[in-house]
Amino acid sequence: MVAEHLSKTGQHDRTIALFSPHQESFGDMPQFQWELGRALFETGRLADAMPLLSGLVQRKPHWHHAQFALGYGLHRTGAHAQSVPHLQEAVRLSPQHFESNLILSSALAGVGDYEQAIAYAHSANGLRPGSQEAQEHLAGLERLRGTGKVSEALQRNDIAAAVAAAATLVTAEGANPAGFLLVADFLTKQKRYVEIVTFLAPHMDAIGENAPLHLNLAAAYFNTRQRGKAETHFRVAVRLKPHWGQAQYSLGHILASAGRHAEAIPFLQEAVRLLPQDFMAISHLVSALSVVGKYADALDAARRALQMKPDDLGLQATIMELEHLAAAPPPKMAFNRWPDAAKDFADVRNIIDEYVVKNIPTAGIKLRRGMGVFTQGSCFARNLAYSLRRYDLRVENMTCGE
Numbered sequence: 001m002v003a004e005h006l007s008k009t010g011q012h013d014r015t016i017a018l019f020s021p022h023q024e025s026f027g028d029m030p031q032f033q034w035e036l037g038r039a040l041f042e043t044g045r046l047a048d049a050m051p052l053l054s055g056l057v058q059r060k061p062h063w064h065h066a067q068f069a070l071g072y073g074l075h076r077t078g079a080h081a082q083s084v085p086h087l088q089e090a091v092r093l094s095p096q097h098f099e100s101n102l103i104l105s106s107a108l109a110g111v112g113d114y115e116q117a118i119a120y121a122h123s124a125n126g127l128r129p130g131s132q133e134a135q136e137h138l139a140g141l142e143r144l145r146g147t148g149k150v151s152e153a154l155q156r157n158d159i160a161a162a163v164a165a166a167a168t169l170v171t172a173e174g175a176n177p178a179g180f181l182l183v184a185d186f187l188t189k190q191k192r193y194v195e196i197v198t199f200l201a202p203h204m205d206a207i208g209e210n211a212p213l214h215l216n217l218a219a220a221y222f223n224t225r226q227r228g229k230a231e232t233h234f235r236v237a238v239r240l241k242p243h244w245g246q247a248q249y250s251l252g253h254i255l256a257s258a259g260r261h262a263e264a265i266p267f268l269q270e271a272v273r274l275l276p277q278d279f280m281a282i283s284h285l286v287s288a289l290s291v292v293g294k295y296a297d298a299l300d301a302a303r304r305a306l307q308m309k310p311d312d313l314g315l316q317a318t319i320m321e322l323e324h325l326a327a328a329p330p331p332k333m334a335f336n337r338w339p340d341a342a343k344d345f346a347d348v349r350n351i352i353d354e355y356v357v358k359n360i361p362t363a364g365i366k367l368r369r370g371m372g373v374f375t376q377g378s379c380f381a382r383n384l385a386y387s388l389r390r391y392d393l394r395v396e397n398m399t400c401g402e
Contacts, residue, residue, distance in 0.1 A: 080110030
């Protein structure tokens, strides 16, 4: 009577204090096992509760409360497969018990049996039609079943089937993008950019405005040399998630790589603010600021990058050059020290990457990681030095005046 009163009033700690000293005397009594086991369970002491509940189920296997408590406890500890038989027995013994149906549904989902999980979730909703918990649980299972089919198709490398399952999920769940995110992530990791464009682009209108998917599609367009479309989707990602540093950096990078450095700077600055430890974001900001002649700002950013990589010889050389440029008087005639673009070419730096750096091995020159390289000159030499640094070479550039 006392234990029952304490349990009903939620005084589980007092139950434990009252019963624990008497386990040796009354430990074999079912009611004692139940009251102490339930109190331990309710206070989160599952390790202590499970032996008591397990012993109780062995003594009274047809007691619904015992089967449910043991099954629920196993489920809460992550032992979903072990919990299912006890929860199934609890539902068999008391089919109208709402919690038994709901927890059994959750345990079945834990072992990947979504069809049975959904069936019991429907039962729980039927027993308590107005339950928000049951409705949300059922909706979540529907999403998991859909993404499960996507995952199974991806494991078979059947992209078409995965996309079909993802599209069904969008239709059923009202623009839920989870399936397409799985497909995009799977293909991006394998650098299968053409397939991302092929399979993802036709569904973007149905999916709606989802920043990660726009970023994935933009990256795929960029890597398939469709810069205009890439920029469009990068801008959408930034608009949808302006505090996402990766989106800000990606947009700034594509603008800078197209020679539009002045446009790129605000996005790169925001990326550095959001991702203060991102070395690549800071490096691209240094480059963009240098191109437009903001040498003092570029120098500040370069020094910040040097704190992250103090042994980077290329960065040390860049800082020396920027110190010289920042201290020099402004030129009488305004001009870009590093030309943004030539009339017939999209970007000087891209031309050097494509036609000079990639052809160095064919000229019989062997470049090894860590090798020291020296360039001398202005525009071409400086851009060549920049490209070579990305191949893990120690590069120093000296201007003609030096």
